[in-house]
Amino acid sequence: MEKISIKQAAKWLLDNDDFLILTHKRPDGDTVGSAGALVRALRKLGKRSFLYENSEITDKYMPFAQGFFAEEGFEQKKIISVDIASLSQFPLGGEKYRESVDLCIDHHMSNSGFAERICLYDTASCGEIVFDIIMELAGGMDKDTADCIYTAVSTDTGCFAYANTTANTFRVAGQAVELGADLPRLNKILFRTKTKRRADFDGYAYSNMRYYYDGRMGVNIITMDLRKEMGLTEDDLDDVASIPTGIEGVVAGITIKEQPDGCKISVRTVGDVNANNICAAFGGGGHRQAAGCFIEGSVNEAEEKLIEAVGKELR
Ligand SMILES: [Mn+2]
Numbered sequence: 001m002e003k004i005s006i007k008q009a010a011k012w013l014l015d016n017d018d019f020l021i022l023t024h025k026r027p028d029g030d031t032v033g034s035a036g037a038l039v040r041a042l043r044k045l046g047k048r049s050f051l052y053e054n055s056e057i058t059d060k061y062m063p064f065a066q067g068f069f070a071e072e073g074f075e076q077k078k079i080i081s082v083d084i085a086s087l088s089q090f091p092l093g094g095e096k097y098r099e100s101v102d103l104c105i106d107h108h109m110s111n112s113g114f115a116e117r118i119c120l121y122d123t124a125s126c127g128e129i130v131f132d133i134i135m136e137l138a139g140g141m142d143k144d145t146a147d148c149i150y151t152a153v154s155t156d157t158g159c160f161a162y163a164n165t166t167a168n169t170f171r172v173a174g175q176a177v178e179l180g181a182d183l184p185r186l187n188k189i190l191f192r193t194k195t196k197r198r199a200d201f202d203g204y205a206y207s208n209m210r211y212y213y214d215g216r217m218g219v220n221i222i223t224m225d226l227r228k229e230m231g232l233t234e235d236d237l238d239d240v241a242s243i244p245t246g247i248e249g250v251v252a253g254i255t256i257k258e259q260p261d262g263c264k265i266s267v268r269t270v271g272d273v274n275a276n277n278i279c280a281a282f283g284g285g286g287h288r289q290a291a292g293c294f295i296e297g298s299v300n301e302a303e304e305k306l307i308e309a310v311g312k313e314l315r
Contacts, residue, residue: 002117004103006129009119010136012103013042019049020076022097023065024089026234027057029155029190031083034105034130036064037148038082041134041141050074054091058235060189064148078102083126086112105129124164127152128172135175143180149173150181151190158239159191163289198236205243210303217252217310218244221299224258241266241290252278252310256299263295263302273313281309 004012013019021039023031035051042049050070057065070076081101084090085108090098104115107123121129131149134141141149153173157165160173177183194202204226210219220243226232237257244253245268252275253268265282267275268290275291282305284293295302 001113001115004117004119006119006121006132006136009103009105009133012117013047013133013137014045016078016102017047018075018077019047020052020070020074020079020097021049022052022079022081022084022094022101023054023057023091024081024084025056025091027054027061027091028083029061030125030127030152032057032061032064033148033150033152033155034082034126036068037127037130037134037141037145037152038080038105039068040145040148041138044142044145045138048074050076052091052094052097054094056092060235061151064151080105081115082130083107085110087114105133124162124166124169125153125156127156128168131172131176141179143182146176146179146181147186150176150183150186154186155190159187195236197230197232201230201232201236201240202243204230205240206247209244209247211250212307213252213311213314215249216314217254217307218247218250219254219256219303219306220244221256221303222258223299224260241268244268245270252314254303254306254310256302256306258299262297263299265293265295265302265306267291267293278306278309278313281312 019042021035023035039049039051051065051068053069079097079101080103082105085106087098101115104118105126106120107126107129109122111120123129127149150173153169157169205220241255244250251270251273255266257264267278269275274288276285276288279285279291279293282293282295286292295305
């Protein structure tokens with residue numbers, strides 16, 4: 001695997017043609033936005049380029065990909081992946097391309113190095129790298145392409161609120177806006193609209209939150225029955241883990257998701273409280289402010305254990 005710069009990636013794209021672009025499994029705004037921007041920019045340069053069909057793209061992100069999926073009979077010469085960090089993240093049906101990615105554009109420093117060449121930078125989103133490649137390639141982009149870039153960059157940073165957000169994120173978002181990205185429309189679609197099911201769930205979550213240690217610990221329990229009753233999809237539950245710490249005074253926010261074989265735990269913390277320590281006690285881990293683990297047993301058993309583990313960390 002060869003590591004290449006943004007300039008080299010741009011040159012490689014200019015030197016080649018007939019591209020197929022892969023997005024990752026359970027696609028998010030970054031992978032779809034990055035792919036959508038790249039396919040548009042390449043076509044503007046007269047390059048035959050298509051997206052690989054990804055059946056998991058949700059309604060929210062479909063407009064950025066629609067109309068660009070590979071047609072019957074298209075034979076790609078080069079394969080590009082965007083925002084894919086490892087072989088396990090290849091899209092459904094795209095596993096056959098695991099050995100044949102020519103250019104991987106990614107921002108996960110943990111990238112497993114599956115591709116022939118990689119354009120890898122430690123940015124908040126893949127969209128930031130794709131933006132710089134397109135600007136190097138074409139010196140500009142149209143409004144629709146700028147919309148895709150804004151979508152990629154804003155979604156991977158929780159609308160510029162997560163700790164991964166940098167000045168570079170704002171630079172790229174700012175330039176995308178300058179190039180015509182439709183800020184109010186995109187923000188409404190991406191961040192200011194929830195499904196009716198999610199609205200119902202939020203109501204439930206806030207009124208059933210369980211508090212411990214004088215309100216410093218908040219626990220949200222999502223049973224399989226509840227999910228069934230409310231018809232909640234994985235998409236509806238996007239970022240639910242951040243609900244408890246959104247409440248004043250909660251410094252250890254726990255989300256317990258019941259599974260057939262135990263409980264999936266997400267921990268979010270504020271300040272000095274270390275989420276990684278809490279999860280490490282159960283064989284899990286993550287970062288200081290966000291971590292996860294799996295606990296066998298019922299939701300109540302998991303909650304008991306977590307109350308104890310959080311108690312140790314709060315001392
Ligand atoms: Mn990403």
